[in-house]
Amino acid sequence: MKKEIKALLEDAYSFGYFVGYKGHSEWVEWVRERKEELYRKAEELGVYDLVRNAYGRGREDGAKKRGEEINLGLIEKGKIELEKEKPRIEIPPQQESERFEAEFARFLQTTKFTLPPEFLDTLRHLEIPKMLKMGEI
Template sequence: MEEVKKLVQEAYEFGYFVGYKGHSEWAEWVRERRERLYARAQELGVYELVKNAYNRGKLDGAKKREEEIRKGLGKEGAGEQRPGPKTALPEGTEEETGEVEFARFLETTRLFLPPDLLDTMKHLRPPKMLRIGH
């Protein structure tokens, strides 16, 4: 059960990051990480829960980004210039950059699972009547 909760939290955080930063889901490192999350969820039998957590996080992150831009707190709204077009990077650099950016994002941002996602986890516990002797 603890592993499922951790996986749902990770899916939500990663989705939030993708939505907040506006990353494309077609970026190889994003796709690979999402597929790893989904594969593990499939093994644990909670694929739909993890998929919903990822999508919810992505939506929440995009909303937060839009809200901050409107308030002038986001990078685009704070007067910072957007970087120019990327120059060609050595192969494998994009994945490392994305993973490092995600790790830094988690260090600086504390995200909590929305209550409705936590409520869906209650349905994963076996009924009390099946826990004989506890």
């Protein structure tokens, strides 16, 4: 019986880790069914709370590990991009306006411009209708 409980706890933790690491939703049918199966076995053995906690800890640990690996990948990518950095423009002493133009040119070399997502234009449609606002007519 103790071996069965230990195996169930390990299985719950491993499955939770997998769900957290892969970023699966618990509402997906196969995940929900597998989790319900684990919980059903846990109720039969009288260790429901232990199995639920093991699954939760596994899911948190998996999600944490996934986040760490994603961040590590971004850090590594940043290191690679720094090595491939474009050469800088050298500025000889110049008049003020020319100095600002050169600074702007340097800025353009180091920064990528991005436009805001198109969905931001639709946010104005999400405002509360006037008739629902209190005290306004």
